[in-house]
Amino acid sequence: MTSFPSTNGFFIAGIVFLVIAVLGQTKLGFVEINPGCFGRTLALLIGLISLAVALFGGTSSVETLELLRTYLTNLIQQSMGFVNDFLSGS
Structure with a gap:
């Protein structure tokens, strides 16, 4: 449980930095964000x-990583089927 607060910190920081990257030059309330390219x-x-x-x-558990790997593998296989159907239909 000691890694839980740091994980939350990294998660919040990641979301904040992604918002800055996506919004670019904008004004949020009284703060103007203009980071440049x-x-x-x-x-x-x-x-x-x-x-x-x-x-x-x-x-950090092996079961969670295995479930994530299985989910991503199934998602990629489903996406490839959709792409193949889309390309053969056009």
């Missing part, structure tokens, strides 16, 4: 890394 790219990179740390830091 390099700042948006850096925010995207930091956000993705933070979310990856939160995901793999919070799921």
